[in-house]
Ligand SMILES: CCCCCCCC/C=C\CCCC(=O)SCCNC(=O)CCNC(=O)[C@H](O)C(C)(C)COP(=O)(O)OP(=O)(O)OC[C@H]1O[C@@H](n2cnc3c(N)ncnc32)[C@H](O)[C@@H]1OP(=O)(O)O
């Protein structure tokens with residue numbers, strides 16, 4: 096599990112991990128599975144060829160001992176976490192180059208970041224992540240052809256390493272309030288970057304601390320004495336030879352965090368730092384040599400990189416969740432506890448219905464998120480192609496759905512991973528379960544790239560506009576089509592179709608209620624902004640309902656129309672998971688169903704019964720389902736979740752890694768404890 100780790104021997108050899116030995120409970124589970132796990136793996140990969148590519152890629156990276164940890168990051172100091180992360184990130188880059196030069200199949204460094212392969216190699220974050228996830232995409236999305244030609248190759252070759260420096264100490268959400276300035280001087284044809292206040296210090300950018308030598312800096316543009324709002328600039332931060340900070344650049348790292356401790360998040364300030372005019376990214380807005388400002392077709396195009404990352408985050412969440420739920424399900428098959436029937440042997444904890452309830456809805460969530468993420472990615476590509484051709488019509492629709500999916504996917508995944516941790520009892524709390532680190536990585540995503548409440552309020556804003564359009568009888572875009580005022584919702588019928596329809600009905604009802612609250616607020620004398628603030632709890636709730644309607648609709652549509660080539664046995668399991676996702680959320684929202692869909696008490700009981708039935712139906716396939724995610728032990732990185740289920744052996748092995756166990760008597764005994772034990776009070 097930990098590569099070349101020189102572990103202290105376990106106290107008793109017979110308790111050591113035995114290669115190839117598989118826990119008998121897991122073996123039995125695998126025999127029970129009713130479908131072909133490989134068929135599902137191929138489906139998840141998008142076909143046999145892609146499956147083979149992935150396996151080859153994983154083998155190339157994960158079989159390289161240089162990329163495995165000698166010591167788990169949680170046993171390292173903060174500084175060593177960074178040192179180790181950077182060493183591996185640089186080595187990874189060289190390997191990636193080697194792979195490409197040999198005609199390898201990796202098309203994108205992004206595959207090496209995030210939830211699956213990335214978090215196996217760089218468990219606690221990658222100091223080069225922002226270079227690939229935001230610096231290069233900003234150059235590509237916001238540079239002119241000349242700027243792209245100059246910068247992108249250098250960046251791909253890591254001859255410059257960049258980050259995305261937007262957030263400041265004083266402002267992360269309200270980016271129009273950023274204080275860093277870039278003032279143009281036509282005489283020298285330079286911008287001067289300045290940080291006028293403490294609150295204008297850039298704060299958070301990944302890789303900024305000691306790694307990046309360049310950054311895209313988002314700053315208020317001043318030219319001819321006028322402010323034109325925030326724009327992106329390429330700024331050199333460190334000397335290309337010595338790596339020392341450039342004159343006037345103050346830069347450092349912000350310190351330890353809840354997680355992601357190798358990402359080298361940093362701070363940055365400028366004292367009138369000059370950059371040439373052509374280092375403002377000018378695909379959209381421009382500053383001409385004489386200082387004339389040329390407006391962008393939309394000032395929201397500056398926000399393009401954030402949109403891109405929000406889109407990829409949804410996919411990333413599905414990957415993290417697949418990992419967490421694999422750990423918890425395998426552990427629940429191996430772990431035996433208590434007596435279900437007095438006197439009988441202890442059951443596997445997965446036989447408790449409460450345990451099934453903790454885990455199986457989250458197996459289903461992996462699929463729900465994957466299908467939504469796929470749809471969003473396709474829409475993102477369509478819309479960006481249209482924007483490049485000058486058509487911005489679909490940008491608001493993309494923004495609205497990306498914001499709520501980012502918020503709901505990150506929040507749901509964080510809850511799911513915490514539930515997986517709880518489902519593993521005390522052992523889930525161990526760092527070596529990998530659930531705490533996974534949680535640390537995932538919970539960060541509820542804040543970064545747009546804080547979740549703020550994102551839902553962006554969607555709510557779009558929903559209010561769509562509602563007004565619907566009331567005016569205007570045509571609506573596909574994701575809000577259900578708001579059409581002439582739409583007749585079907586009556587409740589105790590089916591999954593009815594639940595999906597019900598979520599739309601709930602969302603429509605909540606949107607209408609928000610519109611009414613806003614209207615009443617204004618009629619009572621509040622300004623529209625005050626009325627908005629008063630309605631904002633309801634607005635967030637409506638946006639979440641809209642997103643749930645979207646996710647369930649997508650999921651059901653995929654099961655009905657996107658799985659025709661799968662075997663009947665597999666289709667049946669996929670349909671059970673989809674039903675479970677829908678019923679699980681319907682039961683979490685019974686109040687809404689009672690309020691908006693006219694269901695009755697006995698319908699809730701029917702839903703409850705159906706949920707129980709689904710949990711029991713899925714039970715024999717639980718291990719097969721997580722095996723189908725096909726995550727190698729290096730990706731799982733957990734004493735509880737490895738394929739062979741040697742849970743207790745691995746827990747003991749991992750305890751022996753603690754430096755506290757290196758000697759029979761620890762040094763601290765002489766330093767403090769012995770005196771205490773001998774003192775006479
Ligand atoms: C495998 C991949 C792994 C991925 C994971 C990698 C790990 C990387 C780790 C960390 C990366 C983290 C990086 C960061 O966090 S970078 C910083 C991100 N910062 C934010 O997201 C800031 C959030 N704030 C905003 O986006 C905006 O300020 C705002 C909240 C949207 C408000 O903006 P503004 O005040 O300008 O706008 P208004 O509210 O007044 O709205 C005006 C209209 O504009 C529309 N709008 C807003 N944004 C967009 C957009 N992006 N695109 C299109 N339209 C937009 C908005 O809807 C309003 O429209 P209306 O028609 O109603 O007027």
Ligand SMILES: Cc1cc2nc3c(=O)[nH]c(=O)nc-3n(C[C@H](O)[C@H](O)[C@H](O)COP(=O)(O)OP(=O)(O)OC[C@H]3O[C@@H](n4cnc5c(N)ncnc54)[C@H](O)[C@@H]3O)c2cc1C
Nearest residue numbers: 259260261262266267268299300301539543544545546548
């Ligand atoms: C791990 C990590 C990595 C990051 N990486 C980067 C990076 O690489 N580059 C970068 O530039 N930034 C980065 N960030 C910064 C990140 O984008 C911001 O933290 C995020 O956008 C939230 O902004 P904030 O911190 O100012 O929160 P705030 O906006 O201060 O939020 C605090 C609270 O105020 C509420 N709030 C704020 N505005 C409103 C509103 N209008 N309506 C209702 N409630 C509101 C929020 O809901 C929240 O509850 C990173 C952050 C983290 C945690």
